[in-house]
Amino acid sequence: MVTQLQERPRSEAAMPPAPAAVRVAGRHLKPTPVFDTYWRFAAARQAVYEARMAGGPGPFTNDAILARYRFTNCYRAADRVSQALIGDVVYRGDQNWQEVFFRTLLFKMFNKTSTWQLLCDSFGEVRWDAYDYRSFNRALSTAFASGQRLYSAAYIVPPPQLGEQRKHSNHLRLLEQIMTSGGPERVLSAATLRQAYEVLLGYPAIGPFLAYQYVIDLNYAEQMPFSEMDFVVAGPGARDGIRKCFGPGANGIEADIIRYMAETQDEHFTRLGLSFSGLRGRPLQLIDCQNLFCEVDKYARVAHPDIAGISGRSRIKQSYRPDAAPMAAWFPPKWDLERVR
Incomplete structure (x- = not known):
């Protein structure tokens, strides 16, 4: 399976264009072109993950940036270190x-x-x-x-x-x-x-x-009862990505913007004609949308070099290196994803 950042098909030209402005926390924010790249990147990166989990030698994408550089999964819990934590640390012992x-x-x-x-x-x-x-x-x-x-x-x-x-x-x-x-x-x-x-x-x-x-x-542990939609903190990389998506008007309301992205994800995937079924049906949570802003900040350094973030970084440091080691896919049982295939 090969995936790429998808352009909207001509037959779907009647779909709503990117919003001229979005209202978040009482502010009117004007999305930049990186805003739609955020959704296209999420769909393409998740498709890469699903293709890898399905097996096969690859390549898993024909997007030149995704193929050249290393990006984490859309879902934090699906990354290798989180998988080791969940399966080998939290639930073992x-x-x-x-x-x-x-x-x-x-x-x-x-x-x-x-x-x-x-x-x-x-x-x-x-x-x-x-x-x-x-x-x-x-x-x-x-x-x-x-x-x-x-x-x-x-x-x-x-x-x-x-x-x-x-x-x-x-x-x-x-x-x-x-x-x-x-x-x-x-x-x-x-x-x-x-x-x-x-x-x-x-x-x-x-x-x-x-x-x-x-x-x-x-909170991956069985004893912790909270939803990943309860609360979010934007890290430095996410703040860079948010600035690239919305400009300086986003300063100070980063957590509200992350919640906006999580709550409107279906609307924007549909608007852009993108296929995104989530993690065995689980939608992007606040932590995942936060992480995606970090990754889109990196992606935009190459795809949108004219749109500045906060840090001023212009290069992606980590290159993609194929890893033949099997990928685990075991998530907190309380999420009830094992029955969703």
Whole structure:
């Protein structure tokens, strides 16, 4: 199966054009050409994912930009690292909430499957009730000294300043602090996703972006009851993409714009004649629309070089490299997607 960013067929010329303006949070915003690229990119990128899951050697797209550069999946939960988190961390092992919480944050502080595997190889089952700082720090420090990269480059994880020399040592101290100060219990007892996020935001070196990413990861667990449509925080990359779609008038209402995209997705896929059936029927959620703005920001650096974002970045750093490793497709059972094929 080959996919590309689809132009609207001539036979569908009667379809409504791109809106001259959209109203969000009381503001009238004028979409740029990147706005329609957002929807075309989402449809094409999801088609690539579906083609890969169906098997076959590829290529999976004839869009030159998609073929050359690396872009994450439309659905955050479908990406390889999230799949490892869901299948190998959250739902594998003791399902006591403290243990699920500990495993999830320990994995996400490094966000790298090889680091998690190192810990599993060193300690067998990774558990809070058997945790020992010196042992965990020794295992990580030995790997670091041998040249192993401990952190993912997906996003910057600021080092907490908790008295240790190494970043990973301070992150272990931070995790200890969260666990021993009632963090797991306060997150679980939060009445809303925002309140759970605010618990994490109160700890050192966990800013708004990381706190939101962490709470979404914790919310994959069976014990967390929240919808991914409850709350969103726009990260730096998403703010760049939003600026490219709507211009400077979007400043300060980024979360409202992300919600607008999630709530009107069917309208715009239909308007553009795009096929998008979601993730086994699951529509794009707020976290997915947030991530898509990050990816469209990158795509637009090549497709719309004349439309500026905030950061001023003009190149896409990561090239696409085929990965022959099988892709998992296992999602939180509470989403009830397994029966939707």
